[in-house]
Structure formats: structure tokens, C-alpha cells
Amino acid sequence: MMDPDLIRAARAEHPKLRERDLAAQLGISEAELVAAHVGHGVRRIAADPDRLVPALAALGEVMALTRNDSAVHEKVGRYDNYQGGNHAAMVLADDIDLRIFPQHWVHGFAVARDTEDGPRHSLQVFDGAGDAVHKVYLRAESDAAAYQALVDALATEDPARTVATAPRPAPEGARGDAARLDALRGEWARMTDTHQFMRLTAKLKFNRLGAYRMVGAPFATQLDPTAVDRALAAVAAAGIGIMVFVGNRGCIQIHSGPIATLRPMGPWQNVMDPRFNLHLRLDHIAEVWRVAKPTRRGDAISVEAFDAEGRHILQIFGQRGEKTDMAELAVWNDIAAALPDRAEVPA
Incomplete structure (x- = not known):
């Protein structure tokens, strides 16, 4: 210490x-x-x-x-509309949108x-x-x-100038069970809400990346690592709303709305809008997946990035909610569909 x-x-x-x-x-x-x-x-x-x-x-x-x-x-x-819970809590305000995991x-x-x-x-x-x-x-x-x-x-009024910390858990990487692949595909096809995804993968002993790597089309397609940057540029040009999820073990934060100003700087791509900033290390992106999760209102299409050790960096969805603009959602789906597959961009 x-x-x-x-x-x-x-x-x-x-x-x-x-x-x-x-x-x-x-x-x-x-x-x-x-x-x-x-x-x-x-x-x-x-x-x-x-x-x-x-x-x-x-x-x-x-x-x-x-x-x-x-x-x-x-x-x-x-901050408004806090909903507590022992395992998970939420903030569901107009701008501040969080998923909180209190144990962390x-x-x-x-x-x-x-x-x-x-x-x-x-x-x-x-x-x-x-x-x-x-x-x-x-x-x-x-x-x-x-x-x-x-x-x-x-305030706790604790004067200690040190903290006891535990070792960071090692990155899990991709985890899956080939013997349960048919079950994964079957249950995936029967999803009616994106929130069912984590429950079904946990039940079948997959994690997110393991499921994407094994399930295959039409549910998950590996894209070129440049796909996230291309998607951000296309969204900014189209002026449509999206949802951007960034998280860690204890919190996931969500932006819902358009993005306008992209400012690359070294390895970083930056969204620099008045009420939303995103700073993304493009050189950390090792895998990108386009993912389709069935819902009652059609497939929810996401573009998701992982680092070289399998850690989840971010997700981008078309903007959804009570006032979903179906025309804008269709534009997002077209943008995601046009992103290059891994094999389409020369090394």
C-alpha cells in the first residue's frame, strides 16, 4: 500500500x-x-x-x-425516478438513465x-x-x-486516508457450451423482450460474447472493428436518435437521442454535444457484433464492441421507448445492416 x-x-x-x-x-x-x-x-x-x-x-x-x-x-x-433493489436499481429520468448494481x-x-x-x-x-x-x-x-x-x-467522518481493495476479477472472455447451442438458438428465437437475453444465456451457461460467437446468423454477425466508428458517423449524418450504453460492474449509463458532433483525437473518437459526451478508444476495439434480439415490436438491432480480452465496451441500439419513431428506427436498422462484415474489409 x-x-x-x-x-x-x-x-x-x-x-x-x-x-x-x-x-x-x-x-x-x-x-x-x-x-x-x-x-x-x-x-x-x-x-x-x-x-x-x-x-x-x-x-x-x-x-x-x-x-x-x-x-x-x-x-x-x-436525477429523478429512482427505483431501488437489492440486486439491481434504476434511475429513469429524462436525461439520466442508469442501471445500478448495488453490491459494487x-x-x-x-x-x-x-x-x-x-x-x-x-x-x-x-x-x-x-x-x-x-x-x-x-x-x-x-x-x-x-x-x-x-x-x-x-459523511461517515472516517479520517482514514487509505482503502482496502480486493483484486480485480480476471476478464472472463467468451464462455459457452456447444452441447446447448440448439437450445440457445431455440430460446433466442422465442424471445419477446431484450431483457430476457441475460436470463436465458445465464441459464444455458453462456455469457454475452460466448453466445454471439456461437449462435450465428440471423441472430449475430461479426463486423469489422471499424464498424462502431462508421455507425457513429452514419448516425450523426442521418440525425436520428440512438441509445448508447456504456457500463462497468456497478453501473450502466444510457444516452437516448441524436448525436451531432464527432471529434476524433488520436486513438479516441469523441461525441462532443452540449448534453452528451462519449469518449471511445477505437484502438481497444477487437470484436464488433451486429445482434438481433426478437421483441414483440420486431427485432432490436444492436452494434456491440468488445476488447481483446472479451470485455464489453459499449452497445448502440436504435432509439426505442413509448414514443418510438419507427421511421428513425428503420434508418438505424439500415445503417446497422450496411456495416461491413469482418471479412469484407482487407486487413
Whole structure:
């Protein structure tokens, strides 16, 4: 365990380096980096989503951030309509749309970070390995008094500047059972809702990537790794709404709506819209799949990316909901259908 004073000294030496990058450089978790600053702009707070998330509604408009190693999803909006649950919880607001897995909300902090524009206030939650699960950043229009009241109410007053972390679980990779392939295809064809997918794969001892690799057409088709970037460009040009899912073990965050501004920078492709930003490491994408899941209203078509170790990076769907625009959904389906298969693009 690294000395907290040394961690703070390293932070002072690299004030513009992102926390995740500095933590990796130091060989520690991001939670350890944040905890080293307890008493220096950082307070520990309860990480229990049943206590924390409903209280966020009082803050007004904020920026919600959820990420994994390869994608960062940032959405401006208000927290509302929290629905708790021991295994899974949800936020179903107009802009902030989350699926929460409470067992991974382990370490919580309120953070004040000095910037050129003054202190930047955030609430940050980490899992048992010390990896970021979800963050909430105040904006100029956020209610600062409500934020302070929230922090005071949830503060644990634990002065410890270290955190105990467990080893990260190894990437699972693709998992499947060839003896159950016919059952997988049969049950897949009988799906009536996309939410049935995880239950049926778990029952048959497949995971997501294992199912995609084995089930075959018409349910899953491997695409060229460039397909995600091509899809984003086509969606922006068409001006249609989509749904972009980015998640980690503890949280999945969803954008629903159009995207407009793409700004590539080095290995990153960036969506830079006023209320939604996506930062995607294109060089991390090793596999892309076009997936068709049957529903009562027709197939839900997704484009999904995985890294070289089989970790899920993101999903893109056509925008669906109570006010689904079927014409826009048809455009998305055409875009997805036109993306090149793995074999169609020369190496």
C-alpha cells in the first residue's frame, strides 16, 4: 500500500493528469488516489445507492459519468425516478438513465478539486477493487447548498486516508457450451423482450460474447472493428436518435437521442454535444457484433464492441421507448445492416 503523503505529492506534481491515468502510473487504484486526499478536499460518504442516489435529485442539473477502460459516457441532466433493489436499481429520468448494481457500490467520496476555474465538486463511487463505478459532477447551475447538505448527511467522518481493495476479477472472455447451442438458438428465437437475453444465456451457461460467437446468423454477425466508428458517423449524418450504453460492474449509463458532433483525437473518437459526451478508444476495439434480439415490436438491432480480452465496451441500439419513431428506427436498422462484415474489409 502506497504512503498517502507520497500519493498527494505525486498529484501535486501532475495537477493536469487525470486521476485514472495517474493512479495507473503509480500502480494503485483510483480509489486509493482519492482516499489519500481525505482531509484535503475529500470526505468519505456512504456509497449505498439507496441513500445516495435519491438525494441527488435535490442538486438540480449535474453531469453524470460512467466509464470502463475503453469508453467514457457523460450525460447532463437531473436525477429523478429512482427505483431501488437489492440486486439491481434504476434511475429513469429524462436525461439520466442508469442501471445500478448495488453490491459494487463500495467506497464513496465527496471531492473538491482545485481547477483554473475554481473548485470543482463531485461525488465519486468505487467498487471493491477501487475502480470508478459512477461519478456526479456539479455544474454552474447545480444547487451548491443542496450538495453541501447531501455531503453533510452522508459523511461517515472516517479520517482514514487509505482503502482496502480486493483484486480485480480476471476478464472472463467468451464462455459457452456447444452441447446447448440448439437450445440457445431455440430460446433466442422465442424471445419477446431484450431483457430476457441475460436470463436465458445465464441459464444455458453462456455469457454475452460466448453466445454471439456461437449462435450465428440471423441472430449475430461479426463486423469489422471499424464498424462502431462508421455507425457513429452514419448516425450523426442521418440525425436520428440512438441509445448508447456504456457500463462497468456497478453501473450502466444510457444516452437516448441524436448525436451531432464527432471529434476524433488520436486513438479516441469523441461525441462532443452540449448534453452528451462519449469518449471511445477505437484502438481497444477487437470484436464488433451486429445482434438481433426478437421483441414483440420486431427485432432490436444492436452494434456491440468488445476488447481483446472479451470485455464489453459499449452497445448502440436504435432509439426505442413509448414514443418510438419507427421511421428513425428503420434508418438505424439500415445503417446497422450496411456495416461491413469482418471479412469484407482487407486487413
